[in-house]
Amino acid sequence: MEEKKKKRSSAKTLQTAREAGYFGKKMLANTRMAVDEGRPVAWAMVEWWLGATIAKAMGVELVFPENYGAFCAASRTAEPNLDYSESDGFPSTLCGYARNCLGYARKLKENNFVIPAESTGGGMPKPDFLLACGAACDARYKWFQALGRYMDVPVWLLEFPQTGSKEYFLPGNKEENISYMVEELRAFVSFLEDLLGRKMNWDGLEERLDILFKTHELAYKVDLMRRTVPSPAVCTDFWALMIPHLYLPDDLEALAFYQRVYDEVKYKVDNKIGAIPNEKYRMMFSELPPWHTLGFFDEVAERHGVAFVFESWNYHVPPPLLEDEKKGITDPLELIARYSYHKFHHAAPAAKEYEIDPILFTAPYLEYVRDYQVDGLMFHPLMSCRPATYTLMHVRNLMLERFKVPSLVIEGDIVDLRVFNEEEALAKFDAFIETMDYHRELRKKEGLHW
Amino acid sequence: MIYYAGLDVGSLLAKAVIMDDDGILAYSVRSIDGNFRQAARQVMVEALDKCGLLSETLNVVGATGLGAAFVNDPAVRNTEISCQARGIHYLLPQVRTLIEIGDQSARVIKLTEKGMVADCVVNDKCAMGSGSVLQTIAKVLGINVTDMGELSLQSANPVRFSAGCSVFAETEAISRIAENARIEDIVAGLHQAMAFKIGSIAQKIKIESDVAVTGGGACNPGLVKMLEKTIGNKLFLPREPMFSGAIGAVLMALEKVRMEKLCCSN
Ligand code: SF4
Numbered sequence: 266m267e268e269k270k271k272k273r274s275s276a277k278t279l280q281t282a283r284e285a286g287y288f289g290k291k292m293l294a295n296t297r298m299a300v301d302e303g304r305p306v307a308w309a310m311v312e313w314w315l316g317a318t319i320a321k322a323m324g325v326e327l328v329f330p331e332n333y334g335a336f337c338a339a340s341r342t343a344e345p346n347l348d349y350s351e352s353d354g355f356p357s358t359l360c361g362y363a364r365n366c367l368g369y370a371r372k373l374k375e376n377n378f379v380i381p382a383e384s385t386g387g388g389m390p391k392p393d394f395l396l397a398c399g400a401a402c403d404a405r406y407k408w409f410q411a412l413g414r415y416m417d418v419p420v421w422l423l424e425f426p427q428t429g430s431k432e433y434f435l436p437g438n439k440e441e442n443i444s445y446m447v448e449e450l451r452a453f454v455s456f457l458e459d460l461l462g463r464k465m466n467w468d469g470l471e472e473r474l475d476i477l478f479k480t481h482e483l484a485y486k487v488d489l490m491r492r493t494v495p496s497p498a499v500c501t502d503f504w505a506l507m508i509p510h511l512y513l514p515d516d517l518e519a520l521a522f523y524q525r526v527y528d529e530v531k532y533k534v535d536n537k538i539g540a541i542p543n544e545k546y547r548m549m550f551s552e553l554p555p556w557h558t559l560g561f562f563d564e565v566a567e568r569h570g571v572a573f574v575f576e577s578w579n580y581h582v583p584p585p586l587l588e589d590e591k592k593g594i595t596d597p598l599e600l601i602a603r604y605s606y607h608k609f610h611h612a613a614p615a616a617k618e619y620e621i622d623p624i625l626f627t628a629p630y631l632e633y634v635r636d637y638q639v640d641g642l643m644f645h646p647l648m649s650c651r652p653a654t655y656t657l658m659h660v661r662n663l664m665l666e667r668f669k670v671p672s673l674v675i676e677g678d679i680v681d682l683r684v685f686n687e688e689e690a691l692a693k694f695d696a697f698i699e700t701m702d703y704h705r706e707l708r709k710k711e712g713l714h715w
Numbered sequence: 716m717i718y719y720a721g722l723d724v725g726s727l728l729a730k731a732v733i734m735d736d737d738g739i740l741a742y743s744v745r746s747i748d749g750n751f752r753q754a755a756r757q758v759m760v761e762a763l764d765k766c767g768l769l770s771e772t773l774n775v776v777g778a779t780g781l782g783a784a785f786v787n788d789p790a791v792r793n794t795e796i797s798c799q800a801r802g803i804h805y806l807l808p809q810v811r812t813l814i815e816i817g818d819q820s821a822r823v824i825k826l827t828e829k830g831m832v833a834d835c836v837v838n839d840k841c842a843m844g845s846g847s848v849l850q851t852i853a854k855v856l857g858i859n860v861t862d863m864g865e866l867s868l869q870s871a872n873p874v875r876f877s878a879g880c881s882v883f884a885e886t887e888a889i890s891r892i893a894e895n896a897r898i899e900d901i902v903a904g905l906h907q908a909m910a911f912k913i914g915s916i917a918q919k920i921k922i923e924s925d926v927a928v929t930g931g932g933a934c935n936p937g938l939v940k941m942l943e944k945t946i947g948n949k950l951f952l953p954r955e956p957m958f959s960g961a962i963g964a965v966l967m968a969l970e971k972v973r974m975e976k977l978c979c980s981n
Contacts, residue, residue, distance in 0.1 A: 658919065671834055689837075696796030699831045 272560035273307060274339060276503035281526040282502035287337055288509045292328050293386045300390040301327035305461055308366075309413070310405055311511065311579075312398035314606040315446070316423045316453055318477060318515050319598075322470035323457045327396070329512050333369070334362035337557035337595065338680040342385045345414060346372070347681055361680030363408040370415045372482055378416075394418055394460060399611065400627070401579070401651040418669050421456050425608055430616035430624050439606070444516040446602035449589045452495050454598070470597050473515035474508035481582040482515040482525040488581060491574050492637050495539025497530045499551050500573035501562050507580045516581075545570030546701050547639045549633065551660065552577055552626055552653035555645065557682040565694050574637045576627045579653075583608040621665060626656045629653065634668050638715035641701045642672040649678055669707040673697040718768060719775045721965035722790070723958070724782030727818045727931070730763035732961040733773075741765035742958050751782035758774070777968025779960050781819070791968035796824060796835050798963030801888075801970075803927050804830025805962055806953035811923040814913060814942070815934025815959070816949070818846040821931040823917045834920045844912035844929045848884060849938075852905050855888045856898055863902050867937025870903035884908065903937060908958055910941035917946055927951040929959040 277283050296306045305325045309317050317327055337343035338361070346368030351357055353371055355364055372381050373391060380388035397409035397420055413420035425523065426442040433439065452466050489507075491498055498506075504525055509519035511550070535541070550573050555561065565571045586607055594600050612628035621627045633639070642664060644657040661672040675693060677685035718734060723730045727747055733740045743762035747754045763770060778786040779798040803813045804826060813824045821844040824878075827870070838844040853860040867873075874891050876884055884905065900935050909932075926948045932938050932954035943950050955960060962973040 665834075668866075674836065692794045693796065693835070694838060695794035696832050696835060699797060700833060700835065703827050703831050703833050 273341065273538075273558050275559040275563050277501050277503075278503055279502045279506070279526070279529055280520065281529050282505040282603050285505040285508050285522070288513055288522070289332055290386055291518075292326075292332070292512060293389065295681075296328045296379070297387060297390050304637055305393045306390055306393050307393045307396050309396035310409065312396065312423060312425070313400060313605045313608045314398075314477060314514065315398060315425060315601060316396050316450070317512075318473050318601065319450065319453060319456065320469060321515060322466050322473050323463065324466075325457070325461070327512075328392075328621035330366040330369075330389070331362045332508065332512055333386070333389055334365040334680050337365050337369075337385045337554045338583060338682070339494060339559065341557055341682070343530050343557070344682075345679045354467035358649055358682070359404070360404040360408065361647075361678050364649075366408070366413070367411060370412055374415055380565065387652065390613075391416060392418055395420040397422040398425055399423065401567075402650070404650075419460065421453060423453060424549075424626060425605065425609070427623065428437045428629055430613055430622050430628070431502055433610055433613040434617065437542065439610075443599065443602050443606060446606060447596070447598050450598040466575045467597065474597055476517060476520050477514040478585070480510055480516075480523050480701065482585055483520075484510040484514075484582045485584060487523075487530050488575075491533050493534045494547070494638060495537070495541070496547065496572045496574040496637075497533035497540055499540040499562070499566065499575045500554070500576040501559050502683060503576055503580075504554055504559065505518065505558075505600050507577075510582055511580055526663045528543055539572065541566040541570065541572050543570040544572045545637055546698070547572055547574045547596060548641045548643055549574065549630060549637065549639050550643045550645065551630060551657060552579060552645060553645065553650060553679045555677045555682070555685050556679055558685055558687055561687060564691065568691075569694070571694075573643075574639065575630075575633050578626065583611045605676075619667070621659065621663065621676060623656065626653065627660050630660055631667070632662060632672055634664060635715070639670055640705060640715075641670060641697065644672055644674045646676050647678050648676070648684060649681065669711060671697070671700045671704050672699070673700075716772075717774045718772050719777070719954065719965045719969065720759060720762070720773050721798075721961035721963070721968070722759060722776065722778045722780070722783070722786050723795075723960035723964060724751055724778065724780040724786060725756050725817060725819075725960075726745065726781050728957070729758040729780075730958055730961045731758040732958050732963050733762050733766050733768065734813050734962070740768075742955060742961075744957060745765055747782070750797070752787075754919040757887050757957055760951055768787030770856060775965070775968045775972055777964035777966070779964040779967075791964075791971050793860075793964060793967040793971075795960055796822060796837075797832055798960045799929065799977040800824050800826050800832045800963065801830050801966040802959030802961070803929060806955075806959060806964060807925070807927050808929040810925045810951060812917070812920075812926040814917060814926065814928045815930040816844075816846055816913065816928065816938070817930045820845050821906065821921035821932070823913070823920055823922075825920050825923060826842075830965070836916050838912065838916045838921045840845065841901050842913075844886045844916060848905070848909065849932075849935070852888050852902070855885055856892070856901060858902075861934075863906075864935035864939075866899045867903040867935075868940065870897070870899040872900050873903035874900050876904050878907035903941070906935070906938045906941040907945075909938060913942060914945040922946060922948060924948060925951055927953065929956045931955075931957065937975060943968060975979065 347370035350364040362367040378391040513519045615632045616624040616628035646654040662668045675690045716769045721732045745758045774788040778790040815822045821838045869883045
């Protein structure tokens with residue numbers, strides 16, 4: 266039988282999405298250039314814009330090991346790094362990003378901190394410090410601690426309070442958290458000033474924040490336009506487009522780029538052009554994708570007309586801060602704290618309504634299922650990531666009970682392709698189509714509008 | 716007369732069924748023995764022989780299973796999950812939950828009243844819930860895998876397997892032998908551990924009665940008994956629990972062919 270050769274990477278449907286990889290390469294190149302020019306460099310976690318903008322305003326070039334992990338996985342070059350970290354004693358159940366990064370750091374160290382020639386994307390240079398963040402998971406605390414020891418560089422950890430859905434509504438709770446975060450940020454500024462021997466550039470920080478909010482506003486509008494039927498963009502577009510808004514939103518080039526993204530998506534909406542030509546089913550994806558096999562999503566689009574209209578909540582920008590909340594704030598650190606806190610808690614009212622905890626990774630999907638007229642959810646439990654996994658079954662049950670929207674569970678990993686069985690995943694998907702058909706009928710009977 | 720055939724080419728066994736509009740005419744099953752294509756071809760010939768037919772007389776052939784790609788054209792290929800659902804619906808229409816225990820995986824499928832897949836969970840990462848662990852432990856114990864069911868029914872005191880993992884199960888079985896545990900107690904203990912594993916998958920989709928069991932695991936009365944105890948439901952067994960997939964393959968192929976005809980005539 267003539268088997269069609271499967272593509273591992275996705276073709277993406279938006280022209281801008283095809284171009285977005287440039288920003289990942291730009292970050293890597295900028296850090297290497299900074300080292301050559303004697304400017305400071307740091308490795309930072311995804312920290313939802315809490316500390317990165319501050320560091321950049323102080324002239325630090327940043328690169329993000331999580332993004333580097335995705336890059337290595339997508340180009341199928343992560344395995345040697347994974348093996349190398351495992352041979353150093355890290356278990357295969359540890360976060361794939363962490364293992365890729367630790368394996369890479371060990372190679373870097375053993376090469377006297379000269380980037381090994383074969384490094385993906387030119388590699389990450391030795392940092393002057395590490396910017397860690399306590400949000401989301403436990404692996405992130407230990408990962409950067411270990412990294413600091415490998416490379417003998419200081420680690421600064423920004424705590425990020427994540428409030429339970431009931432606690433969020435306790436009087437004074439939110440404001441206490443914000444004050445705590447502002448204090449954390451002040452301490453971070455002092456740390457940077459000491460380390461770099463220079464003063465904080467407050468005007469520069471405000472300018473950067475202004476650009477960040479403008480970029481994010483465009484990204485948010487793009488998200489809203491994806492509610493249109495047929496959807497003008499799909500998950501594989503988003504996973505490329507997220508690089509500028511997640512890692513470089515305060516960059517003028519990213520802002521200009523996002524204007525183009527907005528224009529391209531708007532054109533498709535205005536002209537009723539779907540991302541995939543025959544959209545039959547609208548799905549959401551939670552949470553972290555199999556970076557090594559994104560072609561899978563092209564395959565299910567082609568086979569079944571499945572458009573993934575929303576995905577990976579954690580990588581999206583939040584709705585803009587309300588004017589009321591911004592009014593009268595003159596301290597940029599407070600604005601940052603409020604915005605990052607808002608990212609993790611904007612769905613608190615939905616969490617309260619559905620009595621669900623934690624707010625992150627759960628409640629947003631319960632909001633979006635109606636807005637995006639979703640027929641089904643694909644869950645991707647990861648053996649190596651608890652935060653993006655332990656909530657999935659709960660969301661799955663709620664979706665089914667409240668909205669008659671079924672879920673498909675396909676196990677895998679973000680980086681480690683050894684635990685993703687594509688054939689089995691496609692077979693499960695084939696059967697899931699009739700499950701979605703059946704639930705469409707059920708929703709109709711129950712008067713649910715989609 | 717119009718004849719149909721269904722093939723379910725699994726990792727260990729190839730199964731064929733021949734049907735006409737009145738029902739099932741013949742079944743056949745044979746081992747894969749490392750050659751999917753040959754096993755598929757031969758099992759079909761055997762099934763056709765049983766009802767005195769030639770392959771040219773077949774109007775529609777449906778195929779499913781891991782090795783479906785090796786079935787010669789023109790065969791309509793379909794996913795195992797949907798075929799299992801259609802097959803059990805044909806055999807036992809009152810069934811709303813199906814537990815299929817194959818060599819490589821265990822699946823729990825929830826069915827609509829029309830035999831469609833309403834929900835499904837699959838255990839394909841851990842061998843403890845699938846038939847392959849039986850093969851492994853049978854080898855360790857030096858017994859035939861087909862004798863395990865009856866042996867286990869003789870046990871009054873199943874040993875406890877502490878780890879829900881097939882790799883550890885093998886080591887544990889060896890330790891129990893060294894401790895002079897009775898073979899039937901070891902086998903019953905293994906069935907119990909498998910039943911816990913499969914039961915925990917089944918819980919994820921909230922079982923609805925009636926519940927049936929198919930696949931190789933359904934031919935093991937010891938495992939079926941443990942499973943009934945674990946999930947607290949009576950388990951219905953179709954007369955030929957190995958053939959639900961092949962029957963479903965016929966039915967799904969017919970659905971597809973009829974749909975295509977309908978589209979062409981419109
Ligand atoms: S949240 Fe998951 S993927 Fe992200 S760092 Fe933690 S374990 Fe890794």
